[in-house]
Amino acid sequence: MILSQSQPYLTPEAYLESEKTSQIKHEYIQGQIYAMAGASDAHVTITANLVAILRNHIRGSGCRLYVADMKARIESLNIYYYPDLMVTCDPRDANFDYFKRYPCLIIEVLSPSTEAIDRGDKFSDYQELESLQEYVLVSQTRQRVDCFRRNDQARWELYSYRGNQDLQLSSINFSCTLADVYEDVSFSINEVQVK
Template identity: 35%
Template structure:
């Protein structure tokens, strides 16, 4: 019988130093590092359009939309997680020298076959540990459909929006988000 192999967990500091020089992004989950897969054009188009629409609607206010190069850090139950969401909205930003934000109000992920399970499960649960987090959006990439998890006093309520004429009310940010600009011209939208 052989002894179990000891796995050395990476520190947050080592991960951040490594990530600064890396050619490919990785996410940090409590000491484990996972490489991120590349995305399809449909995924990137929806994510880019989302970022543009959020930025336009938030302009001049206290909140800003951030792209997928900005990590969100979650510290919970003695563990640290660092994710690269497709988009986020932050109203209380970290200092400019940081490479992550700790207090997003909204986090959005565009679903793909390789990330769906993680985005709908693990990430949703981890992100919900952030006291600042009010909204978690899951956007389909091939059809006009968005699932919204909205924080209430007790939990997160689930809402679904579909069709080009749908508009997501985001009173937490003082804006609305129409789906038509996100999905215009996309197959099955």
């Protein structure tokens, strides 16, 4: 993310209106906007794989899958993020055209420039969403997925998936192999793939 210096403070309403016509996506954090960078081949391929398998899974369930261009609204913190993928099963989200407030699942495909933010501040911010049951971080440099799942005591537990394991997403009663997630992804020779 890169801070846009075009305005010192932007209201949420002005932000939402400007995003409708902006050529560049921006995330909104407490009055400041941050330009979003482009994505690598691996990032786009992983995202496309997840869209294909998740969309087929939730079809007819009443849940909706959103990709990259839909904002997640964290009202208590005055924040709008663009998750890579987001699933909401809450009918109240049908009332919002440009953002969703009640996701049960958020997935971020990690990039070297965003991994620290995705694991740190964003995860902390997303925890404010009472509807969120799972926050999933997908590596694009090796076959590894970290799933943070909210337990019955409202504490977050980490489930790491590697190699030939099956990814489990309890929020939508879903599982698939990591090979499905990483289909057609080429890892660099210098990057180590965890077996």
